[in-house]
Amino acid sequence: MKQLLPYLPLLFVLLVHADARAEGRCPDGYFPIGGGSAGWEGCAPMGPGADGAQEPEPQLETRWGAVATANGALGVAAGMGSRESAEQQAMSDCQAQSRDKNCKLQIAYYNQCVAVAWGDAGSLWARSPDVQDAEETALSNCQQKTTHCDIYYSACSYAERVQ
Template sequence: MPGYNAPNASTPVAPAPVWKDKWGAIALDKDAGDAGTIADRDTKAIAVHDAMSDCKARGAQGCKVVLTYYNQCAAIAWSDDSYGASTDKNLQMAEDGALGACRKNGTGCKIVYSACSMPERVR
């Protein structure tokens, strides 16, 4: 085809993708053993608010945000005498990190929550 890949021809460049951050948060009441969790929120403030609301809706009174994260995965491991929280780009690695953190101070640790809040392509 004449002019195809000619040295002076301009090749249109596709626009770069545009991504929107997605946030998550975890609130715990360690004494009551309750948690509030949320993922896929548009801002950190919304994630924190929704995690606290979820924790309180479960009847907990001493809820505190222990973890916020965006564009990655998070996990919580829990035992009778310890807990651990971790984030990572990979869900399995986040779970492994939470278990490791929990096992530093406790035994019988189990994953009680894990989720990912990955960025959303908007264009």
């Protein structure tokens, strides 16, 4: 028995160990609340960036684009803060290039891409979340209606992170 006496503290620690936890009895990413004279105990999550706590989702602002055409003239806008500003920019751009100023708004779009294909009988457009898909669709639409089609314009107006 004398030989076991020095090992008793080690044996006691091995038999009566506690589950290791951060911040007292709370799991990682939480801190203890209550206790003492409150009569209750609990755990609350730590703020953003603390031990695995998730960051809040970024806030995004919609971005608009527009396309206007007239007798071979093309007016465009991309990355605008409102539909109205995109439409006004596209119409103004078109009228600056058109002799007869007879521009017509073709499309206003937001948080996506647009492509304009032009052929012998005029223009056709398509929109999509992906610029390559928009170009392929616009070209296909154009080829179904006329000949000698090619992509004349493509752009994206993706949502932007709020500062």
